[in-house]
Amino acid sequence: MRRSAALRPSRADLVVKKLSTSANHSMIWFTAAAVLATIPGRGRRAALRGLVAIAGASFTANALGKQVFPRRRPAADLVPVARRLTRRPTSSSFPSGHAASAAAFTTAVAMESPVAAAFVAPVAAAVAYSRVHTGVHWPSDVACGAAIGVGLGLLTRRWWPLGVGQPAESDAPVHAAVLQDGEGLTIVANPNSGPDDTDPAVQIKAAWPKASVIRIDDLSGQDLSEARALGAAGGDGTVAAVAAAAADAELPLAVVPAGTLNHFARDIGVESLEQTRIATENGAGIGIGLGSVSVDGDEPVIFLNTASLGGYPDLVLLRDKHAKRLGKWPAGAYALVRILHEAEPLTVTINGRRQTVWMVFVGNNPYLPKGFAPATRHRLDSGLLDVRFIRADIPFSRTRFVLAALAGALHRSHTYRQLDLPSFTVRVHGRPVAIATDGEVRAEGTVFTFASRPTALTVYR
Known part of the structure; x- marks a missing residue:
């Protein structure tokens, strides 16, 4: 001094x-x-x-x-x-x-x-x-x-781990079909996606004059034999549906972020139609993994981001509803407390082990952080599924879980489990429950078989 x-x-x-x-x-x-x-x-x-x-x-x-x-x-x-x-x-x-x-x-x-x-x-x-x-x-x-x-x-x-908002990595760079002016590109557009329900067809035709644009409702009956690539213009649900068709037809996928949240587009590093247009003209792409779930032995459903059982779909919807007003993390905490308070426990057998849980989350590739608010992926080709669930068979499990989440100590909590698995099965004991994939509620069932498909899809980036 x-x-x-x-x-x-x-x-x-x-x-x-x-x-x-x-x-x-x-x-x-x-x-x-x-x-x-x-x-x-x-x-x-x-x-x-x-x-x-x-x-x-x-x-x-x-x-x-x-x-x-x-x-x-x-x-x-x-x-x-x-x-x-x-x-x-x-x-x-x-x-x-x-x-x-x-x-x-x-x-x-x-x-x-x-x-x-x-x-x-x-x-x-x-x-x-x-x-x-x-x-x-x-x-x-x-x-x-x-x-x-x-x-x-x-x-x-x-x-809040580092790298949130940065594109995920893949060790599988791919030279995809070069599409000059969109020749050979069939783009599936959802005019109801996005905050303003704006039809992206005008911008798409300006970027790819030779591309053909169809509505999401017409995808199932579309002849894709002449297509060299598929495109998806919409939110995560639209992209997931088109990705499944692209994987079955072994075609590369061009993503146009035209939804409200665009989680998958952000993870692959695509923030605008212009970025995708440049990638299609250069033929630049990467190989990514897909998740799949079969309900009661039916045909597997593809998911790009997440699948969930129990109260997790309601948690995501409630978080997104209040995110703009409260901020993402406070809204997530509010949604977590409210959904846990209202949720009913499920008795399930996961990979042969019977237990009672509040909800089950499954991510396509491991997410970070390892708490119950997954935010980002660092890899897209790991060949693993990120499995998380909250146990309900422990006294005061919900209170203990919330306190551990707020303290950042979930990895030490007995109420929380996180596993990275290539495949696993969940059997629900009791009445059938619905599964949600990429924000869309799917069929009800009692046996859910999950699997990872490494590098199953080529994406322009």
Whole structure:
């Protein structure tokens, strides 16, 4: 403190004072997050992770740390008058909330966008030092606050793994048919997909003048013998139906994201019709795996993303309903608590073991995180199914599950099971139940046979 106070007065003193006050209530970081949020992809993810990290660091430093460790702030007369803040804080000096928020935001941004962090880090370091320079914190307050911020920034990965929103990988690059102007491409469009029920046929014909466009209702009777590739314009349900037809006909699939959520399109890294058009003209594709489920021995149904039994379909619908108003993760937590409260347990036999469960989730390829809010896939060709279920045969199982999920400790919970399997069977004891695949409710049954089909489909990317 004395060495800092002994520095010669300069114009920098005023800049440091303004910088220090601009970080009050993390306003400087909220502004930085707003700027980052205008950049799609990494920028937006960095902004969101940074805000989550700030919330955790601010609560830990201010609501907990300052209450547990009361400490006097440095005496005002230790620093020159010109450096002193107009309004000196009166709370405990230890730890520094400003340093905690600055370090948390920088750490979170660095994990998503190192380039953005290169601009944020010097400002964060200056904010942390400004608390010593203006005489409101001891250096140890700042050091400990920064450590808290770094820790909370890294801790966000426990609930929100890195790579969410990034395209999944595949070790099976494929040279697919080259389609100049869409020649040989049959695109199946669903005019009822999307938030505004907008028919994408006009944009499709502009991108692929020689392509033929049919409605989803006409797919079953369509002659595909002359087609060189199939396209799907719609949501995940539409894409799944067309993918099944493409896999049976051994044709590559072109995906046009025209649904509301477009989970599969995001996972393969397709965000626009233009990206798919370029891939079809270059013949660039990858091989991906598909999941399948047979109900009571009937013909298997293909799923691209997920299948589920029990209350999980209702959980997804309720989460998506409130996601825009509450945010995805709060909406997911609300939906989880509500559905678990209303759900009825199922008695099932999974791979020969009988148990009672609240719901069963099956993902095509392993999802992350390994809790009950799967968000992203890192691979599309693993040949494995991601199997998760919540046990109902343990006292207070729902309460214990929710607490473990909020604490990020599901991997230690006795109520939760997660397995990666190439195939398995679920036998339901009691009345038949419906299965949902890719958000669509399917037939009811009592015996569900799941299997993974590695690299069963070529997708343009």
